[in-house]
Amino acid sequence: MVSYDCVFCKIILGEILSEFIYESELFFAIRDINPIALTHILIIPKIHINYLELIHEFPSFDFNEMYAVALEIASKENILNSGYRLVINQKEDSGQEVEHLHLHLIGGNKLKDIG
Numbered sequence: 001m002v003s004y005d006c007v008f009c010k011i012i013l014g015e016i017l018s019e020f021i022y023e024s025e026l027f028f029a030i031r032d033i034n035p036i037a038l039t040h041i042l043i044i045p046k047i048h049i050n051y052l053e054l055i056h057e058f059p060s061f062d063f064n065e066m067y068a069v070a071l072e073i074a075s076k077e078n079i080l081n082s083g084y085r086l087v088i089n090q091k092e093d094s095g096q097e098v099e100h101l102h103l104h105l106i107g108g109n110k111l112k113d114i115g
């Protein structure tokens, strides 16, 4: 369930120290090391899932729970009403750096228009 050359798995295993701002049985959340906004948090399943098209191989993975965690953190960070963006990058064209599924929660200031 872990990949030994994956930075997020190394954080789960304690090989890279990182402060968890949230933790449950299936997810944890950390602040992005290279934030693109005042609030930039990564919500990460503890199981190593490379890509979205593989989630059917992981029955314990629950999208609803991942988004519920993001909303809970958005509330704690006081950006629920001011606004935020939820992003999942996938593969090369998106600029995905870490091939372990994760949800970006970005907010706290006006974000660049992407649409």
Ligand code: 5GP
Binding pocket: 007, 016, 018, 030, 031, 032, 033, 034, 035, 042, 088, 089, 095, 096, 097, 098, 099
């Ligand atoms: P991706 O581009 O894969 O969607 O996003 C990966 C994110 O993980 C990037 O925004 C990058 O800054 C962040 N990141 C990479 N390594 C680390 C790390 O060791 N600690 C933390 N907190 N964030 C990381």
Ligand code: ZN
Binding pocket: 002, 003, 006, 007, 008, 009, 010, 047, 048, 049, 099, 100
């Ligand atoms: Zn991993």
